[in-house]
Amino acid sequence: MTANPSSVTRRRTARKLHPSEYRILAEFRFALRQFLSFSESAAGELGLAPQQYQALLAIIGLGANQKGVTINALARTLLIKHNSAVGLVDRLQDEGLVTRRTATDDRRKVNLQLTPRGLRIFEKLAAAHREELTRLGPQLAEYLDYFSRTPGRLASPSIRRAAKASPGAHSRRARGSGRG
Numbered sequence: 001m002t003a004n005p006s007s008v009t010r011r012r013t014a015r016k017l018h019p020s021e022y023r024i025l026a027e028f029r030f031a032l033r034q035f036l037s038f039s040e041s042a043a044g045e046l047g048l049a050p051q052q053y054q055a056l057l058a059i060i061g062l063g064a065n066q067k068g069v070t071i072n073a074l075a076r077t078l079l080i081k082h083n084s085a086v087g088l089v090d091r092l093q094d095e096g097l098v099t100r101r102t103a104t105d106d107r108r109k110v111n112l113q114l115t116p117r118g119l120r121i122f123e124k125l126a127a128a129h130r131e132e133l134t135r136l137g138p139q140l141a142e143y144l145d146y147f148s149r150t151p152g153r154l155a156s157p158s159i160r161r162a163a164k165a166s167p168g169a170h171s172r173r174a175r176g177s178g179r180g
Contacts, residue, residue: 028143042128046121056122059112068111
């Protein structure tokens with residue numbers, strides 16, 4: 001995969017991290033991975049592959065202001081090739097989760113929409129994801145706030161404690177309830 005030229009330039013000009021920031025970065029990565037792991041498991045419990053849930057989310061999210069989502073738009077959103085998106089949509093259609101409709105403005109385009117069954121499954125997953133983000137959100141927000149600050153500014157007390165604690169300690173503290 002080729003790096004974006006602008007991101008390469010930013011990396012060259014970015015300041016070097018302080019050694020204590022490596023732990024904060026690792027904790028942030030761990031928190032992101034926790035959410036992704038949750039998402040994969042939640043989708044699997046309802047018989048979907050993680051990418052299928054992502055497709056349903058993209059179709060609903062992008063299609064809210066449109067008459068549907070094209071396969072090209074879905075491919076761009078999921079960062080996959082067009083032919084992979086076609087296969088993904090084929091599988092979703094076979095499962096009765098999406099329908100294809102010819103676009104009225106351009107008959108070469110096909111718009112995707114969720115079926116009532118697809119919408120029911122999506123809503124269950126979206127509610128579960130919202131609940132998980134409610135749990136992990138404050139922790140993720142702290143990390144994002146820390147890394148969006150001007151270099152050299154101090155982190156919040158809980159982030160500083162995480163940088164000094166053992167790996168995963170901040171995430172375990174944030175969970176509190178023992179769920180995980």
